[in-house]
Amino acid sequence: MSSPFCPQSVGADTEAMLIKIDLHSTGFEPLVVLEHWQQAQSGIAASAAEAHFIGRVRGVAADGCALEALELEHYPGMTEQQLEQLARDCCSRHGVNRCLVQHRIGRVLPGEAIVLVAIGADRRGPAQRCCQELLEALKHHAPFWKREWRSDGNREWLSGNTPL
Amino acid sequence: MSSPFCPQSVGADTEAMLIKIDLHSTGFEPLVVLEHWQQAQSGIAASAAEAHFIGRVRGVAADGCALEALELEHYPGMTEQQLEQLARDCCSRHGVNRCLVQHRIGRVLPGEAIVLVAIGADRRGPAQRCCQELLEALKHHAPFWKREWRSDGNREWLSGNTPL
Amino acid sequence: MVSVVAADVPRVGTIRILLFAGLRERAGWGEQHWPANPGCAAGLTPRELWLQLQLPGELGSQVRVAINRQFADADTPLRAGDELAFLPPISGG
């Protein structure tokens, strides 16, 4: 149904998929990055549904010791390529059009953000599911490795992720 | 295992459940609210996993017409009580300890935030699941009603939520 | 326990009835006080009031009941001083 009083909107469906991925070798502020990301989506064009996830370094190592820092090694070149591919696949599977992935590399301190995933979509279900799924995908299929620097002097490479 | 070099941390488990709920009769900025909420959790005490959801008013009404505004009526007194109860139940079910719910009332414009749910937890699974579940709970069990003010002059009460 | 907003002191011996949103507009009113002598309201339920007030729509499938700001069964006996609300389909978030 269309009338002169009821113009059809040009919605998010017609926009290109927008994926932004960054690796940070120093600290980043998730909310500051989110603000810049949102500013590119002003007014009516803003996503009706946005799901975010922020992961931070715990203060405690896997063995219960206090943690001094987490070291994040990665495979330069492959990491970026994999993140891009995982994001693109996940977004098109869920039909979402906006995706932000930020990941730390190097030495990360307790309380600092390691990862930020944000998804913008027209519906809450796809936004939430895509955010969850992309987080799992990058945790298992992007070439990152964590080493714990413990306060007792031990340095241990982790052989996997914490349980979901 | 405990040694002088390996003090046991006092983790989030021992903290009380922290629930913050607000109704806004004028616009609120989700990222600003989140920033204040996060500032209460500084340094190592910051949640290792944080899941957010932001819902905004679409520019298009249910019938495809352009939307001028969304009117949000609620049941003062019951709304706050219900939100508190839903949040408390959901958080204790998922074992999470930090919860933020912000909801608009009154006249809300396209692009403006209607709802923000944020959950802080020690693990990503509980954070994400609790955020999703609490959003569904408040959409169906907190006494809010939306009326669309359409650009063709129609004013229509919605009889439910958009599909998940 | 009866919980009320400061501006709306309950009238002794009445049941305060509230309607919201589309239901309020279809009924043409948003608030009524129904006489209910203390001790004599026994047996009066939201379902009976719904019928007596000839409210539009279907109680149960579409319209939910809250007594004193808690969801309640439509067959719960009401007491003088209660705040009863009929809630059309919720659409928050």
Add this chain to the structure above:
Amino acid sequence: MVSVVAADVPRVGTIRILLFAGLRERAGWGEQHWPANPGCAAGLTPRELWLQLQLPGELGSQVRVAINRQFADADTPLRAGDELAFLPPISGG
């Protein structure tokens, strides 16, 4: 297509082999160039290199293979100029 970072120009006639994280530390090296004459590397696979290099751990169950920065099967024939990486268990995010 061989994709390389600017600082690491591939040596013609070799396969560049990379190790990471715990695997690199246990092996005691992070990068090697394995001779592979163009056309003559046929048949040489990551699995064979893994055995010849006597790398620690288990290929497949623990260690994954990437060829030219894409996950690949450990039995994929390698070609001169390829970048081969052995990836210990991933723990990102």
